[in-house]
Amino acid sequence: MQIKLKIDGRDASPNNAGNAVEDAILAKVKEQMTQKLSNLRCPDHNQAPKPEFEGDSLKNLRIQIRACCGWMREEAQRVLNQK
Numbered sequence: 831m832q833i834k835l836k837i838d839g840r841d842a843s844p845n846n847a848g849n850a851v852e853d854a855i856l857a858k859v860k861e862q863m864t865q866k867l868s869n870l871r872c873p874d875h876n877q878a879p880k881p882e883f884e885g886d887s888l889k890n891l892r893i894q895i896r897a898c899c900g901w902m903r904e905e906a907q908r909v910l911n912q913k
């Protein structure tokens with residue numbers, strides 16, 4: 831997964847970010863993913879998928895998608911992989 835964000839007008843990436851910045855990026859990434867998924871809605875079950883995050887840094891971040899069905903989970907994964 832490619833992660834590129836701007837924080838306070840500076841380019842920040844997991845490769846050049848210090849720990850303090852990394853925490854901010856991590857929070858932002860989680861927020862953006864949660865936001866993206868909340869825009870989705872399963873036509874069959876009328877539910878939005880929810881991400882569950884594991885790991886306390888970008889390097890070991892794992893995302894599990896909680897969805898009502900397999901179709902919604904695939905759709906959520908597709909959306910998260912979009913640029």
Ligand SMILES: [Zn+2]
Pocket residue numbers: 872873874875876898899900901902
């Ligand atoms: Zn569903």
